[in-house]
Amino acid sequence: MAFEWPRLETYEENFEHEIRELVKEKVLTYYQADRIVNLTKQQIEEVRHFSEDILNPYSVLNVGFAELIAEWEDQAYN
Numbered sequence: 001m002a003f004e005w006p007r008l009e010t011y012e013e014n015f016e017h018e019i020r021e022l023v024k025e026k027v028l029t030y031y032q033a034d035r036i037v038n039l040t041k042q043q044i045e046e047v048r049h050f051s052e053d054i055l056n057p058y059s060v061l062n063v064g065f066a067e068l069i070a071e072w073e074d075q076a077y078n
Contacts, residue, residue, distance in 0.1 A: 016063055023064030036068060037075040044072050 005011075024036065031043050039047075051065035 015060075019061060019064040020067050021064075023061060023068055027068060036072050039072055041076070044069060 027039070027047055028034065028036070031039055033039050033043075047065065048069055051062060051069070055061060055065070
């Protein structure tokens with residue numbers, strides 16, 4: 001019998017949600033902002049630099065940083 005993991009996608013979605021919330025909390029706390037849209041372009045560029053140039057490219061946190069940056073861009077440019 002081959003190994004199986006029923007509903008694996010549920011676990012993955014839960015982990016991704018936790019990662020997104022952790023990254024959001026850390027960034028907002030660091031910059032003393034109450035919402036992502038209140039971050040400045042300079043602050044987002046600092047976050048982008050950290051995620052692209054400092055953080056390990058295989059880090060599981062990358063999904064959180066990518067989502068945070070995308071959310072800021074959506075709100076800032078729309």
